[in-house]
Amino acid sequence: MSNHPPVAPEWIRGITIRQPRTTCILTGAKTIENRPRPWSWRGWLLLHSSQRIDLPAVRDPLVARRIPGRHLHTGVVLGVARLTACHQDPDNARPCSPWAHPGSHHLALTDIQELPQPVPVTGALGPWKPTQDLVDQVLLQLPRLRPPTS
Numbered sequence: 001m002s003n004h005p006p007v008a009p010e011w012i013r014g015i016t017i018r019q020p021r022t023t024c025i026l027t028g029a030k031t032i033e034n035r036p037r038p039w040s041w042r043g044w045l046l047l048h049s050s051q052r053i054d055l056p057a058v059r060d061p062l063v064a065r066r067i068p069g070r071h072l073h074t075g076v077v078l079g080v081a082r083l084t085a086c087h088q089d090p091d092n093a094r095p096c097s098p099w100a101h102p103g104s105h106h107l108a109l110t111d112i113q114e115l116p117q118p119v120p121v122t123g124a125l126g127p128w129k130p131t132q133d134l135v136d137q138v139l140l141q142l143p144r145l146r147p148p149t150s
Contacts, residue, residue: 012045013043013045014129015033015048015123016124016125020067023070024066025081026112029065033109035107044080046077046079047080052074076118076120077119081112085108086105086106
């Protein structure tokens with residue numbers, strides 16, 4: 001049995017989110033990410049901003065209050081969060097969060113940490129597996145983030 005920590009794909013994934021919502025997550029205001037399908041995977045996520053900015057979302061009051069003075073970086077990993085749960089609100093129930101879209105599956109994010117410097121990378125749809133090099137770049141900036149030990 002090896003004592004080496006797991007390689008990146010075993011303990012961390014990436015998620016691509018369109019700006020300005022990525023920044024809203026990094027401010028700690030948005031702890032729910034909406035997705036069309038449920039995710040079974042749990043653990044650390046690299047928070048990657050997509051190449052495009054959702055301009056109508058910038059004018060949404062819920063979003064607009066969170067982003068003044070913030071640069072909306074695109075095409076970069078901006079931070080990490082722990083995905084702890086995925087649920088869907090019951091029909092006709094009050095949403096679990098002001099950020100929750102009815103009918104969507106809600107990814108619950110905790111332990112959100114922003115990187116001091118964005119790391120450029122191409123993301124993908126769904127949970128994607130980062131390269132070890134990308135994870136190493138993130139770990140240099142967040143030295144307390146470590147793979148779980150088994």
